[in-house]
Amino acid sequence: MYDTAQQQLVTLRDCLRFAVSRFGEAELFYGHGTDNAFDEAAYLLLSALKLPIDQLDPFLDARLLDDERATLIEAIRRRAEDRVPVAYLTHEAWLGEYKFFVDERTIVPRSFIAELLFNDAFQPWIEHPELINRALDLCTGSGCLAILLADHFPSAEVDAVDLSPDALDVAEINVGNYNLGERIDLIDGDLFEGLAGETYDLIVSNPPYVDAPSMDELPAEYRHEPEMALGSGEDGLDITRRIIEQATTFLNPQGVLVVEIGHNRDVLEAQYPALPFVWMETSSGDGFVFLLTREMLEEGGY
Incomplete structure (x- = not known):
């Protein structure tokens, strides 16, 4: 499935949909900053692309470079299959407006x-x-x-x-x-x-x-x-x-x-x-x- 995604997904919107589906299918536990699959996916993708984490809509239909798409799909896979917390995938965590490096x-x-x-x-x-x-x-x-x-x-x-x-x-x-x-x-x-x-x-x-x-x-x-x-x-x-x-x-x-x-x-x-x-x-x-x-x-x- 992840190999197919690498070939067929084009935009950030595509990857977001794919991530939400995989997270829901995996029945993940949310306890490191979000409480649902959509917010988890949106934060992971925006952070991985170094985009503002509070501005999803302007970028939804942006086409992804091959390397960007590969990075996102691998992050989605590690979150869904390996159950790695998003903070360890993005190397950042937030308390209010304060951002911290974390691994x-x-x-x-x-x-x-x-x-x-x-x-x-x-x-x-x-x-x-x-x-x-x-x-x-x-x-x-x-x-x-x-x-x-x-x-x-x-x-x-x-x-x-x-x-x-x-x-x-x-x-x-x-x-x-x-x-x-x-x-x-x-x-x-x-x-x-x-x-x-x-x-x-x-x-x-x-x-x-x-x-x-x-x-x-x-x-x-x-x-x-x-x-x-x-x-x-x-x-x-x-x-x-x-x-x-x-x-x-x-x-x-x-x-x-x-x-x-x-x-x-x-x-x-x-x-x-x-x-x-x-x-x-x-x-x-x-x-x-x-x-x-x-x-x-x-x-x-x-």
Whole structure:
């Protein structure tokens, strides 16, 4: 079928129709930026052709060069047959208007913490962004949240930590693309290890949080992402517990901790009944990201 497509498809419209058909036939899982076959196909084709991703109509009837057609058909095949996430095919991912380089060395950027930053939702706990002088991004991956922190808090020096040297190589590319090398320090380490004596006004983390049963049932698309960036023990909270139990030492007075935990709210609250978690409102509800101040942590015994 793909060989036939190479011979018979002529325009971008042809390739779009072909892609939607193949994606529907393959019953793909959509969880890396789109939620349906048409949007997935349109984004993949426009990005692969280096066209504006929000302007499909002007290009639909444009005839494709042979090399362009071959590139698109191979990308369609890899998405439909190999279940490779689009971000790994195009080497780009978006959080709002921010574009990041990405490949298989790190997970595809996605985080409710980015959404909260875009909506200034850290208020009233952080009323004056210009007073945030030091921030920390744990499990930085591609560096996307560290970059958003640096942009949102213009006075902040940002430390960005990850256990994966490969992920940090990707983060270095993104930090360089945003010319933030003088403000973001990329650190190879395991959470707070290597940060002795450092303190921060804000600590954020989108750590691995998938529990063991869910890891066993992940769609094929997620199998292309680094396993160490997804799973976190039997209940998905191994890393989150370490962050909670060590964060006080690294927070300044009135310092703020913000952590994303997936669908683990009930389990987390049951384990830490003394902690007054503030659950942040996101587009998918209030069960995915918590906020604690240093004082809240201390009151809870940490």
